[in-house]
Amino acid sequence: MDLTDPQTLARAVAEGDRRALARAITLVESAREDHRPRAEALLTALPRREALRLGLSGTPGAGKSTLIEALGMHLIGQGHRVAVLAVDPSSQRSGGSILGDKTRMELLSREDAAFIRPSPAGGQLGGVARRTREAMMLCEAAGYGVVIVETVGVGQSETTVADMTDVFALVLAPHGGDDLQGVKRGVMEAADLILVNKADRDPTAATHTQADYAAALRLMRRRAQDPEGFPQVLKVSALTGEGLGEAWVAVEALWRWRRETGHLERTRAAQRLRWFEEEFVAQALARLGHDPRRGALRAEVEAGRLSPPEAARRALEA
């Protein structure tokens, strides 16, 4: 089987071949411009399959990875196939990655019905979003019915993930009763569900945290895409498994409700349009990079002999 051929690779991915899926993701993640035409031919050849796209973020120490592993195991037990992708815009600097240390999801990574993909090192935020969307398309085509996109809370990464998933869940640890610290307002506004993890450790603190966030959310907003107007706040424990089943029921119920009421399709259509504009910009910049006159224009701009707006116009009028 010649996996360097995009058509063959697409077929192997669609048949659920894990090795082919891993290779396909490596191809779309490649920073080499000469890999891009093959990556695009691959994406075009994929079958379209629908998955539930779940975004997941959380404050440091909230136990996000442990929760994803426990949720993943629960889903597999119910017969789902689960893919986990990571968005980590900081990995370009640290060289590390969220899921790089696979032992963090040791149980889940051993399961045939699970596919875990660490965040690639290198690249910018825009690049990370593009590659994650494409990796998600590949996982869906490979038959994973649930795709979880995890993110660390760096820069705009939560918004990036919320903009490519159907349901965006925020994982928090119970707080000491003092305040709602550590969660940016924009992230709170993007949340479709809040999970207060580690409910086993201090049930009273968890219940207070749940009540505080529920109250804060009611003050903040009312959204048409939430059946009640506000997202639910649930207590869970990744350690004991408490509340995990209920959390999944809530995710799936929200997803089905949105699908039936048309919210899901509207959200996905808006996400596709933003992706289109981002791709347009990325491809325009790539073409600028190949433009033979670019070097001369850059030199003129650098020396201050040509104004940047004027140089941009000349570059576009190629």
Add this chain to the structure above:
Amino acid sequence: MDLTDPQTLARAVAEGDRRALARAITLVESAREDHRPRAEALLTALPRREALRLGLSGTPGAGKSTLIEALGMHLIGQGHRVAVLAVDPSSQRSGGSILGDKTRMELLSREDAAFIRPSPAGGQLGGVARRTREAMMLCEAAGYGVVIVETVGVGQSETTVADMTDVFALVLAPHGGDDLQGVKRGVMEAADLILVNKADRDPTAATHTQADYAAALRLMRRRAQDPEGFPQVLKVSALTGEGLGEAWVAVEALWRWRRETGHLERTRAAQRLRWFEEEFVAQALARLGHDPRRGALRAEVEAGRLSPPEAARRALEA
């Protein structure tokens, strides 16, 4: 005098006509696409004059506006002509603007040697950066030897301002001795100078804050563009005027040192290149907006019949 003609307007700006400068800034700020060709003709016709570009940001309550007013009066007393521009990406939402309330710089706004321009309402962050750069070019051409760009600390606005100025100063209030809270790491890394304001109120707290930040900066970094490897931390009081003269001496000495060592020209060249790429993207998107096939492509993407990367390629292959 026909100020609708870009050449005439450019001449009037260069002669120091304040009304012409105000009109010229309104033209480059205009969101109307049909104003753009005149705006660009105007910018091309301007004489190039060199100014010291000072960026200024600060935590809420640090007394930034009062400090700018006091510094501006000090500079005017020394014979400088000073322009103050504001970058406020949040003004699109609030409809307000940092300097909208001119009484906040009542003394300075009455001076002939000062030009104060509130932040325009509307537009996105990318748009704000573009318009501020162009307004800065206009102020320089009008003979303002010092251009101060003020920003509120919203989103990426500090980084945006640091990327268009020669010296980026951060204004802080003395803290209670507890921590360095409220300043994002990226902002700290961009700072060329830190001013601890309100030194009159609690001199001991101000001295502690000064020492704490100086220590933190020494741990954080060493930069070739700082003569000592680290930015200076100075105490000032906008109210009593204490330390303002020294602060300006520090800004000017840093600027001259960077100019003589070539750092200034390298920084400006890099800023121009980033501006070029941002302009390229902005203009490419504007052209996409005018493309007659764009509606059809968007409809295909929205319906999910065409993948966003494929649609972007077709839009570019016009």
